[in-house]
Amino acid sequence: MLTYVIPPLPHLSDLIMHLLVVDLDDGVSLLPASLCPSLMLFVRGSAQIVNDDGSRTESHRFFLRGPFLSPTRVTYEPGTISLSVCLKPGMLQQTLGISAASVTGSSIRMDELISNEKTDALLHAIEEVNARYDGRISATHAHELSTLFQRFLLNNLHHKKNNHLGAAFLAARQKLFFPLADLSDYFGIGQRQLERRVRETFGVTLRDVRRIARFGLCLPLIVDQSLSWGDLTRVAHESGYYDQAHMHREFVELVGIPPMQLLQKIASSDPAYWIFRLSNTEFRQLFIPVE
Template identity: 30%
Template sequence: MKPAPELTAFVDHYWIVTWDLRGQSPYEQQVLPHPAVNMTFKAGRCRIAGVPQGRFSEVLQDAGRVFGVRFQPGGFRPFLGAPISTITDRFLALDEVFGAAGRHLEDAVIAADDPAAVALTDGFLATRAPRHPDPAAELVAAIIAHSATDPGVTRVDELAGRFGIGVRQMQRLFADYAGVSPKWVIRRHRLHEAAARATGETDLDLARLAADLGYSDQAHLTRDFADMVGLPPFRYARAQ
């Protein structure tokens, strides 16, 4: 679900996960993170999640619902008021950023149905968002979007050159607005690409996939993929 028009520079989308596993065993959901901050609302646990650099999993059990806000890369910077790298691999309570108003939002969103939760969060963030987007945040978002959509991008210097900036300048911008390095972002996007191409494949050409994604060999891709996803590519493809 998309945010209100005045929030599109800051919020990518709202997402909702529901499950009902009553009478069944808990299920561990593996998540391949994106370079974005999320704010999540779950009964008994509402929080702001900085970008996790390693593998992330969530155990689902009984029945439940999570309402989430995925911010644009760099989009949470004005709300945090500090470099996004300060919350990388960390979780914050909403009141650590928004004070008592954050606790009130938690209660309201948990009690609301999905459309009302979107409206509540739209209104809450709109009153706190800057009137004018930050050009530096827009640049970081554009660079990250380019990395995501062009699988041919495999090197930091190549990505910086396409936007006419230096590598060190891009590294500083990413630390401030994205919370992770350009190298991490490129590698993560290539792993997302590998996971997408492995899904449903019955005859995965791992050597070709590694070459397409800029890896020196298939062993390197296999190590990266297993570290992040929890399974090597062939086992992941079979599981899908």
């Protein structure tokens, strides 16, 4: 598995996280639940989403993936290379003019958001770049693809600076799990207004924002160190869980398996869990929108 993590251009750094270019030749991925909408592009090859009943749905080549509250299993055609990037909280409405709630648990083709002419031009340029490279992805190939992709974003996303709840909400992560009354006092707005604005910003309820934020803060602690069963109690408390049983339950909901089993999968050769083998720094740069 070859992966390249590439920082955003300065003019895009308020809108997006780091970009990920990855050679998916191993054929399968387990994607955990996520608050962040993401832009996904298959540079080569294709993918199928594995549904709960075992059936498969062909993925679009270039699409916006909304927030997801449950894990997703994806299989890939041999030789597939993907390029993806997460939008920062609150940026979907600003950059593409649609609410996170409208795409939660689903995806939408990019040519439905940006003109077919512009998306086709990007895909044509990518094919021209691909024609100069054979075999597995290289650093030079990955950075050339990233440059094309980010130029497309600069030309087509609205990046006017704007105050929004998303960044402020996650920046106040120490207060994120306060009672609703205390949280609304902190932001200086009513409880119902806060809940409505959270839904508009993240596409999910305040409860689900807390669940996935807690999970996201916990994951780097889990995957970056050798833990025993007893260590999980400490990690649970540090991450805002009531206890180890609480963490166990939410991991099953959001990644499909409990923490100790996830550690075993990471340590194994199971290719589906490659995303959890990224370094702590890379994982945060790609998926965790708070320091």
